[in-house]
Amino acid sequence: MTTEHINFRHSTFSVTDGVAEFSHQRPVQRNALSAELRHDYADMLDHVEHDPGIHALVITGSGGSFCAGGDLKAVKERLSGSGSTKSAGLSMRANLQDAHVWLDRLRQLDLPVIAAVDGPAYGAGASLALAADFILASRRAAFCMSFLKIGMIPDMGALHTVPRLVGTAVARDLLLTARRVEAEEARRLGLVRDVVDADALLPEARRLARRFRNVPRGALGVTKRLLNVSMETPYALLAQLEANAQGVETGSAYHAETLERFLRGEPPLFDWDREA
Structure with missing residues (x-):
């Protein structure tokens, strides 16, 4: 609709x-x-x-x-x-x-x-x-x-x-x-x-x-932004950016919910292979 x-x-x-x-x-x-x-x-x-x-x-x-x-x-x-x-x-x-x-x-x-x-x-x-x-x-x-x-x-x-x-x-x-x-x-x-x-x-x-309807928008956006600079960014700097971003996403509500689903034996919210 x-x-x-x-x-x-x-x-x-x-x-x-x-x-x-x-x-x-x-x-x-x-x-x-x-x-x-x-x-x-x-x-x-x-x-x-x-x-x-x-x-x-x-x-x-x-x-x-x-x-x-x-x-x-x-x-x-x-x-x-x-x-x-x-x-x-x-x-x-x-x-x-x-x-x-x-x-x-x-x-x-x-x-x-x-x-x-x-x-x-x-x-x-x-x-x-x-x-x-x-x-x-x-x-x-x-x-x-x-x-x-x-x-x-x-x-x-x-x-x-x-x-x-x-x-x-x-x-x-x-x-x-x-x-x-x-x-x-x-x-x-x-x-x-x-x-x-x-x-x-x-x-x-x-x-x-x-197929992206349940994608974690925050994590996907950060992944895109890091990919966009990855080829001109030194490894040490990219590693620090990765660590900082992962710290943020680990504290997200989406991650908390999917972690609970995993521990209950339920499928993840976003699963590309399952959506095929």
Whole structure:
């Protein structure tokens, strides 16, 4: 049962049985990442972060596209109206700095984020999908780090996420060639968790999301945040962060309840294998 539905500027947001779903709604523009859609992400995160009843977030697109990248028409208008290349560059820098505020909130969200990708996820759209914890792709999905094709560098976190997901050698291939990667290759590279038919994409994403309905949100959020810094954090520091976090989670009500269930011989609240 849908408990909440909001129409934002260029997107929709709904919550059904604890699963939040955020859908880009600019199908004619292949869901290009407009200024309005960026604001929608910030507003959506305000809802998700403050609703303890939500246990997973699905982000997706409409009309057979996930997100074709930045809104190049808006970029062109900004260049034309800025009066100078320097002013346009400063504007682009400010826009990206603003975007990274909500993008980091998305990455650090204390619940699983699932990107359901149908059709193109290009440029900033590909970067956006890679900010999720899991990517499910339709068979007609395609990914492309297309930035160099228009004389720009990979942005929206791609230079951070891509090498961590696939290694530096493969990242060079994807980022320096700006080539198209079909769904099955993306799965083989480790970018995509699973590939399904287009009409099964959202049902499968929702099914995956529901399996997290009893997840310990606090412990999962800390795990994500430590994973996000693990590759650049010295072992000794990470060990201390781990010890501090474990001390907090050991004192949580969730841990106390699951410990009692274990001692009574009852199954845990969150059991991925049992939910399969």
